[in-house]
Amino acid sequence: MASPRVLVLTGYGINCEEETAFAFSRCGAQCRIMHVNDLIADPGQLRKAQIFVVPGGFSYGDDTGSGNALANKMRNTLWSELMDFVLGDRLVLGICNGFQVLVNLGLLPGFAENYGERQVALISNSSSRYECRWVDLLVPENHSIFLQDLNRLHLPIAHGEGRFYAPLEVLPRLRDGGNVAMMYADQEGNPAGGKFPQNPNGSLFDIAGICDDSGKVLGMMPHPERALVLSQLPSWPDMTARQETGKWDDPGPGSVLFQNAVNYFSK
Template identity: 55%
Template sequence: MKAQTTSTAQPRTLVLTGYGINCDNETRYAFERAGARADIVHINDIIETPSMLDGYQIFSFPGGFSYGDDTGSGKALANRIKNNLLDEFLAFVGRDTLVLGICNGFQVMANLGLVPALGGFRGDAEVSLEHNESSRYECRWVDLAVERACPSVFIRGIERLHIPIAHGEGNFYAPEEILAAIETRYLACMRYVLPDGSPANGVFPHNPNGALHDIAAVCDPSGRLMGMMPHPERNILPTHRDDWTLRREHARRDGVTLPEEGEGMAIFRNAVGYFR
């Protein structure tokens, strides 16, 4: 059952910024386009006034380079939250709220223990996003298949996604028993696949980073907290896809028009739809 306070047509969304986060503008745009009321808020302002979290239903960790990835991606920002806002985050996720972390946001969520949070959120990392197997930053478009049985509210109704990744540390790692639990509880929301939908099986560049089990996104058992390496907010306009000129050419000859928005929008529409 949803709490009364969250049943609003325009869920209030906090898009975090500060210390090198850099996908805040496009993430806000995607949420607003989906119908949310989104604010970009600096981490220091939350630390100064933690009670502001009470007014939000969605918390978003956008992509970026928080603290320049120094000491390991996502670690320093996770530590900043752990050292200053742990109780407030426990309270936030204790309500019927959503948390979405994209790229660096996923790295922060993983270090903070927000995903997979197998035994509930306690502030301890259970998984890691390690250096890409290429040991290099990779910016590429990837194909993703969505786990049907996954409880994530963000992926409802989605089967496949074609969106870009851009990261140096997206190589998903979990110890054997954690990985087994993620699989048996269907918490691996998305996996890298070949363009035809068959498993990438770790093969570069389809699996762009060497992630175990081709895992690109993970959620908590409630499905309300999700972290993903690929960037859905970078495929929201019809001119975003890497092959949009080819698709336009097909559309011209078939006498049809291109879809009005990119498929990444589905993630944000699901988030907003959760509160409708």
């Protein structure tokens, strides 16, 4: 198959579309950045894509809660097209604010293709502050196509409402069903156990990302597009001083997620 086509959403405060599109392009995909209003006017553009991405940012200024207003706009205008997309052999990725949008849409966790019902939430950080730092991540056994062959990651986070919450009846199903895609961890790769700053927001069960049962829809608070090349890592100056690294633009830890998605359509 030819390079997969990626549609990256933009508009109303989304601010990571360029670097997200660049990440997919670097891994061999054909990318198009499209304003949500243009997609509403021409929803057929979604059918032309194999991967749909809602990037990070602050859509609608986080008014009424992060991701809520954009989710409502999409639900009221694009729900049929989104369902056709999700139920097909296609991939959906939500990063940070995009994760919040997918949760508010009810596309995650999407147990047994039960999409549309909001079952989990991303709420204000326990610190009541915007948190911006690099975090260690544990990738447990899960369904996600994006995270194949990964067990640990080191990625940046930047959010004010990233604390994962799920009702008591939902959390065990996430944990036991392979829907927990990534967890905040310590430097040794052990779960953070809710401790700050390893768990930067107070997420239940240290959850940093979840996927649906099919593994084709992934939402995550960390930003893989900001760890695309080695020189973006905070350890880069020390690595170069010790001559322990390759070129500045060699793939960084976030690159693998985008490459896995592209490779899925190259089989």
